[in-house]
Amino acid sequence: MAGKCLALVVPAGHAQRVRTLLKQRGWLNPTFRVVRNEDGSTSIPVISCDVSDWLVLLSEAGLESNKKLGTPDWRLVEGIEFPLCRHSPSPHERLFKAVSSILELHRDGPELPPDWRDQLPRRWERHGDLAIVDQQAFASPFWDSFAPELWTAVTKALGVRRLAKQGRVQPDGFRTPTVTLLLGSDGLVERRENGISYTWDICTCMFSTGNAQEKQRAAMWDCTGETVCDMYAGIGYFTLPVLVHGRAKLVLACEWNPNALHWLSVNLQRNGVSNRCRVLPGDNRKLSLDEEVDRVLMGILPQDPAALPVACNLLRRDRGGRIHLHLTVTSFPEATRSDKRTTWLAAAQSEAQRVETLLDESRAGKWKAVVEDVFRVKSYAPHMTHVVADILCRPH
Numbered sequence: 001m002a003g004k005c006l007a008l009v010v011p012a013g014h015a016q017r018v019r020t021l022l023k024q025r026g027w028l029n030p031t032f033r034v035v036r037n038e039d040g041s042t043s044i045p046v047i048s049c050d051v052s053d054w055l056v057l058l059s060e061a062g063l064e065s066n067k068k069l070g071t072p073d074w075r076l077v078e079g080i081e082f083p084l085c086r087h088s089p090s091p092h093e094r095l096f097k098a099v100s101s102i103l104e105l106h107r108d109g110p111e112l113p114p115d116w117r118d119q120l121p122r123r124w125e126r127h128g129d130l131a132i133v134d135q136q137a138f139a140s141p142f143w144d145s146f147a148p149e150l151w152t153a154v155t156k157a158l159g160v161r162r163l164a165k166q167g168r169v170q171p172d173g174f175r176t177p178t179v180t181l182l183l184g185s186d187g188l189v190e191r192r193e194n195g196i197s198y199t200w201d202i203c204t205c206m207f208s209t210g211n212a213q214e215k216q217r218a219a220m221w222d223c224t225g226e227t228v229c230d231m232y233a234g235i236g237y238f239t240l241p242v243l244v245h246g247r248a249k250l251v252l253a254c255e256w257n258p259n260a261l262h263w264l265s266v267n268l269q270r271n272g273v274s275n276r277c278r279v280l281p282g283d284n285r286k287l288s289l290d291e292e293v294d295r296v297l298m299g300i301l302p303q304d305p306a307a308l309p310v311a312c313n314l315l316r317r318d319r320g321g322r323i324h325l326h327l328t329v330t331s332f333p334e335a336t337r338s339d340k341r342t343t344w345l346a347a348a349q350s351e352a353q354r355v356e357t358l359l360d361e362s363r364a365g366k367w368k369a370v371v372e373d374v375f376r377v378k379s380y381a382p383h384m385t386h387v388v389a390d391i392l393c394r395p396h
């Protein structure tokens with residue numbers, strides 16, 4: 001396999017030095033391999049840049065035009081054919097190589113667990129210069145004896161500077177993650193999604209990257225003139241898209257975790273929408289509001305049975321509104337796509353029925369609650385899907 005590229009042709013004796021300088025400046029074209037020519041020169045694949053830049057680099061490498069002969073001892077040639085680089089290793093391959101070389105260096109150290117290969121990270125999340133490896137990675141205490149050398153090698157292989165390990169999200173109501181920082185001094189990260197900046201500390205607050213599509217959908221709701229209540233605001237997962245893109249008039253953001261409250265207020269400010277958000281610290285089940293709302297966001301799993309009556313109670317009395325209710329639905333292992341969708345719709349309809357009953361009981365007159373649609377968010381567990389039901393509620 002070959003391709004054409006701009007070539008910098010230099011005497012073979014200078015090729016290594018020139019290549020190093022090119023690499024430092026990022027001018028080397030990494031797709032192709034360097035070629036030795038029959039006349040003793042070397043062709044180096046490069047990206048094009050200014051002639052004056054070449055002159056500086058080449059003089060640094062000890063190459064200047066050969067004044068005596070009147071010809072330069074280097075030249076730039078367009079469209080030279082180069083062989084493609086051999087396959088560049090995947091991050092998994094780089095990781096395996098990096099860990100293997102550390103183990104090799106410490107051959108006389110503690111005994112290798114037989115399943116050490118299975119303990120290498122299979123998945124990781126990247127937030128800027130920080131990677132969070134999955135829970136099962138480096139599970140045995142054996143690996144700790146190679147810290148911090150091992151963690152440095154892993155960060156290099158993954159192309160980051162900080163490393164953390166995911167634990168279980170604690171069932172403490174705050175959804176506190178048990179993240180262990182393996183390398184680096186803090187867990188502060190920033191992530192941009194749909195033009196929104198989210199900043200948080202991975203050690204104290206969770207962030208579900210699996211909900212990205214639902215955040216994108218929330219960004220597409222037209223909430224102009226609406227008052228919205230986000231019952232589980234966290235660091236602003238859905239509050240921010242609804243304010244930044246949905247143009248909601250006001251979002252009432254409920255949150256009881258002090259760490260999440262801190263980052264929520266940082267994120268509201270950073271995205272320039274704090275003037276349209278009222279943060280309500282505390283337990284959302286004890287909410288007592290003067291406002292009536294057009295939309296309620298219920299983005300938590302597992303569902304809290306005590307929260308649905310609160311959500312219903314918040315809806316506008318004159319013309320109702322929408323509830324975006326997150327729920328899990330179990331399907332048979334052999335279920336087809338359409339079977340699954342039927343199951344999701346049935347589960348959503350049964351929730352709508354509950355909403356209708358709650359509204360009927362708590363308000364004078366009859367109400368109608370219908371499922372507008374149901375959307376898949378992500379897989380939650382084997383054969384269990386996290387979905388969102390959009391439930392439209394209107395007085396009859």
Ligand SMILES: C[S@@+](CC[C@H](N)C(=O)[O-])C[C@H]1O[C@@H](n2cnc3c(N)ncnc32)[C@H](O)[C@@H]1O
Pocket residue numbers: 173174175206207208211231232233234235237254255256257260282283284285299300301
């Ligand atoms: C699971 S997180 C939100 C996850 C989010 N949907 C995402 O995309 O990542 C739920 C948030 O709701 C908060 N929370 C849970 N129960 C609450 C309650 N009763 N009142 C107020 N906040 C609550 C938690 O502290 C947490 O920050």
